[in-house]
Amino acid sequence: MGAGHAHKLYRRGNSPVHALPPHTKLAAVLAFVVVVVSTPREAVWAFALYAVLLAAVAASARIPAGFLLRRLLIEIPFVAFAFLMPFVVPGEQTELLGISVSVPGLWGAWNVLAKGTLGVAASVLLAATTELRELLLGLQRLRLPPLLVQIASFMIRYGDVITDEMRRMSIARRSRGFEAKGVRHWGVLAKSAGALFIRSYERGERVHLAMVSRGYAGSMPVIDEVTATPAQWARAAALPAAALVICLLGWTLR
Incomplete structure (x- = not known):
């Protein structure tokens, strides 16, 4: 699959969690x-204990709390949705800080926040x-x-290439005095997006032809065979x- 690509979520280290084979960590998460x-x-109380478990994993992986909390900001849209639920979900009403809210909505908001946050935190630890x-x-x-797997691999390989192409197009627009300041400039931005799509499509065709000319038949060769011992599976x-x-x-205790 070629050389590795570093990403902003990854934090290099030599911890026991880093050393686990990737498929064991994927299955565990x-x-x-x-x-x-x-x-x-x-x-x-169960969700509090789940958080303690994730904190223990983060400590074992030597992931700072600040690093983890900053990456959790990605779930802000879901948090905003959860905060709306007590006001829009019908059902029994109760008073909270002097405001009338729905009891089913409160439980729904808690359900989304607790489970969503724990899931995102586990994913961030995996990526880190x-x-x-x-x-x-x-x-x-x-x-x-x-x-x-191939689609994900190509997306990672060429995501930076497409981003760089978009950056060059932006520089070209600015060098010609263009600045998007309102709705009347949306047409230019739409044309730029169309041009970027065409360039990306053409680049993909060229890459595919180059791969076919080198013997590509629909599957990528396995360069590294990742294995895991029973002890590693047990730790994961x-x-x-x-x-x-x-x-x-x-x-049982509910």
Whole structure:
């Protein structure tokens, strides 16, 4: 799959979490998210324990709390949606800080915030301890459809190329005195977007022809065969296993 591509979420390190094979971490995060989503929303204490588990993983991976919290800002749109739920969801009303809100809406907002935040935090920890190339190899090892893995691989490879092309087009517009200041400039921006799409499509065709001329037949060769020992699987399974125990207690004690 070629050379690795660094990304802003990745934090280089030599921790036990970094050392785990990527497919074990992918499976662990997926299982953890499934368990969290399956937890009854009334078990508030269970979500607090999930947060403690993630904090323990972050400490083991030597990921600073500030680094993790800044990356959690990506869920702000979902937070805004959750804050609206107590006011738009019908049902029994109650007073909160002098404001009449819906009880089902409050529970719905808590459900979205708690489960969404934990899922995003687990994903951020995965990205912070695993390079993009390793993630692709992990998906390949987990037998994800090869076509999807190839699409993700090409997206990562050429995302920066397309971004650079867009930057050059922006510089060309500014060098000609153009500045987008209002609705009347949207036509120029739309034409630029169309030109970028055409250039990207043509570049993709050229890349495909070059690959075919070099023997590409629909599948990429596996350069590194990533394997995991039973001990590594056991370490990766510790997080979802502990979460499963908490989830079962949450259903039992509700």
